[in-house]
Amino acid sequence: MVDVQRASKMADRIQEIVARRLEKGIKDPRIGFVTITDVKVTGDLQHASIFYTVYGTDEERADSAAALKSATGMLRTEVGKNITARLTPSLEFIPDGIPENAASIDRLLQEARQRDADSQSLAETAQYAGDADPYVKPREFGEADEADNEADRP
Template sequence: MANYRGGRINEEVKKEVSNLIQNEVKDPRLTAMISVTDVEVTRDLSYAKVYVSIFSNSKEEKEENLKALKGASGFIRREVGRRVKLRAVPQIIFELDESIDYGMKIDELIERSKK
């Protein structure tokens, strides 16, 4: 698979998964705002790692939302298969992306050091 094709597939899957999470998944456990930050589809299209950032107040709520997303991965995979024309529909694996929290922590430390 050419490098540009991989990037296009990643972006298309990212767009569809984000749309599905926000508009289609009706799980009552999804209480926080969820943002899809990145998607990495393997070269053989068998797996797609979906990195999500969950904005919530507590760590327990983040874990509960991630568990709900993992439970909805079959539904999301089926819908991605319907909307994105690929020869194989990748298995969806959700990973928690802590980069935004880490960036906010570093920014806070920089602000403290300025004072």
């Protein structure tokens, strides 16, 4: 049976433990400015997916990913010492796509703003294709209309 609340608490605790350990420092010079953004633990508490971001270039991201992969055993030991579970979950580090997604969304919003500005400028100089008021107005009854109405009567 899956206890979602327990898995959530364990995920929060793992995030805190790993972040604290990374803050203290790992003796790997490849690790850069890493931020743990989220942790997801499976329902059976056997596996933890740790999402992280790295501030820097693509090369620094790749180096940090390699450093985290090599430090997984040490970090798992640290997690095992600091949680109250019978089994220590396996750890998997996954680069988080938040910065790339945010940049993509910003780019799309900028494009939408530009298109809105373009359509607004076109609307300001636009002219009607037909009459300015294309809706039919009720006619005023005149003599010609009264003659048509009398002809229709039996």
